Amino acid sequence: MxxxxxxxxxxxxxxxxxxxxxxxxxxxxxDPENTVILTLKDGDVAIELRPDLAPKHVEQIKKLVRDGAYNGVVFHRVIEGFMAQTGDVQYGNADKDYQPGRAGTGGSSYGNLPAEFSKQPFIRGTVGMARSQAPDSANSQFFIMFDEGAFLNGQYTVVGEVVSGMEVVDKIKKGSKSANGSVDNPDRIVKAIVLADRK
Incomplete structure (x- = not known):
């Protein structure tokens, strides 16, 4: 040589x-305490939560995960090239009391949260909190970005980011463009856990 x-x-x-x-x-x-694993039909998605950006939202998500509230909850609004929304623990649980017509309008018993907007940009894999027109209305619903969405920057709370499993997110069943992403027979979160609780 x-x-x-x-x-x-x-x-x-x-x-x-x-x-x-x-x-x-x-x-x-x-940090296992701030990592959530979503099991979907095609595999696991690991989300690193960001208490440094949104401590109140992170705490609420972890409480809901530990309650088992996200298990069975559907991705009720999924728009190709934009995002997949889920987390309506009130009306969106396919395993109990599922109300397709109301999915996306409910929340949890923990109440709404004050906005924790930051300079963190919305890019592919960003996890943001869904809300109504009122900035302080996020509760249990969240969305995962398929692509960059700069128009959301500073307007919605960034709560985390996908650190593995984006190929699984990409396979979530897409909704109708004419119906603003509404999904018939939607995919669901099979199970959600905080990584620190995995046995």
């Missing part, structure tokens, strides 16, 4: 090692 090839081989090895260390470090740095 020539001297130049040896140098290239060593350089490639060092680059690979640095990448492996960075990935290992980031995996160890993940």
């Amino acid at each position: 020539s001297f130049l090839r040896k140098i290239l081989a060593v350089t490639a090895f060092l680059a690979f090692s640095a990448t492996a260390i960075m990935h290992t470090g980031s995996a160890q740095a993940a």
